[in-house]
Amino acid sequence: MAFTVGTQTRIGRQFEQLKASGELGIVAYITAGDPTLEATRRFVLALAEAGADIIELGVPFSDPVADGPTIQRASERALKSGTTLEKILALVRDLRRSTKVPIVLFSYYNPVLQMGLDKFASAAADAGADGVLITDLTPEEAADYRRAVSARGLDTIFLAAPTSTDARLALIAACSSGFLYVVSRTGVTGAKVSLSEDLPALLRRARAATKLPIAVGFGISLPGHVSILGGLADAAVVGSALVSDIEREASGDSPSAAAIDAACAALAERMAALKRAARSGMSRREALP
Numbered sequence: 001m002a003f004t005v006g007t008q009t010r011i012g013r014q015f016e017q018l019k020a021s022g023e024l025g026i027v028a029y030i031t032a033g034d035p036t037l038e039a040t041r042r043f044v045l046a047l048a049e050a051g052a053d054i055i056e057l058g059v060p061f062s063d064p065v066a067d068g069p070t071i072q073r074a075s076e077r078a079l080k081s082g083t084t085l086e087k088i089l090a091l092v093r094d095l096r097r098s099t100k101v102p103i104v105l106f107s108y109y110n111p112v113l114q115m116g117l118d119k120f121a122s123a124a125a126d127a128g129a130d131g132v133l134i135t136d137l138t139p140e141e142a143a144d145y146r147r148a149v150s151a152r153g154l155d156t157i158f159l160a161a162p163t164s165t166d167a168r169l170a171l172i173a174a175c176s177s178g179f180l181y182v183v184s185r186t187g188v189t190g191a192k193v194s195l196s197e198d199l200p201a202l203l204r205r206a207r208a209a210t211k212l213p214i215a216v217g218f219g220i221s222l223p224g225h226v227s228i229l230g231g232l233a234d235a236a237v238v239g240s241a242l243v244s245d246i247e248r249e250a251s252g253d254s255p256s257a258a259a260i261d262a263a264c265a266a267l268a269e270r271m272a273a274l275k276r277a278a279r280s281g282m283s284r285r286e287a288l289p
Helices: 010-021 037-051 069-080 085-095 109-115 117-127 141-150 166-175 200-210 223-227 238-252 255-280
Strands: 025-031 054-058 104-108 131-133 153-158 182-183 214-217 235-236
Touching: 010 025, 010 117, 010 141, 025 069, 025 214, 025 255, 037 054, 037 223, 037 238, 037 255, 054 069, 054 085, 069 238, 085 104, 085 109, 085 117, 104 109, 109 117, 109 131, 109 141, 117 235, 153 223, 182 200, 200 214, 223 235, 223 255, 235 255, 238 255
Parallel strands: 025 054, 025 235, 054 104, 104 131, 131 153, 182 214, 214 235
Antiparallel strands: none
């Protein structure tokens, strides 16, 4: 698929590399602080080592209306462990000592607004974050947010829904940088067995609205999903399946070191399978000369 990316951000450079190799990208979402921030640090490194192209760190929120039960429970565990936006930014700063993988902060608007837009943007950029996605903020209400975040060199990523008209897709794309996040289906987050039959038509409409790379999320969990998306999109966002791996292996008030190790191994195994699908079969695109 043809798209245009900028080289000034780490996210843009990552998509350029993927385009050059003809490879579908994998964006990995996990909830920061689930079950602890130290565990999250290890999870990010394990995912990056296994091939994740971009990491989305979810900021836990007490009323995560866009999320399904899996991520809602992860938010509850993270809040219970004392996770805050300030602590997540400190985690990003710490991660930058060990990895260059692009990091997107995935948050509801309230935590960002409480910190203050300019303070948040400065702190996120200084910590080494690369982009921000506010799940409950529309382009029409985002002028101040976009000004603050863009001024610090961070990409502003917005969600495009299946119900979006062509005109609205164009508006969302015009407000986005880094990539356009296309929601594969209506409803909340959560792993699904199959993709929506309407997704190819939605992605064709999105492609007509933007030259940005297109990432597809909500319901993506299996290598087969990645294989299908290879001919349609530029990246697949995998979230609930990874959060489920963490919940299965390392839930509880005080997970043991062995449990954290098991969660790291499960995340790495899933990511490796997704990347194998992204590098072969239907996912493979002709590399640039």
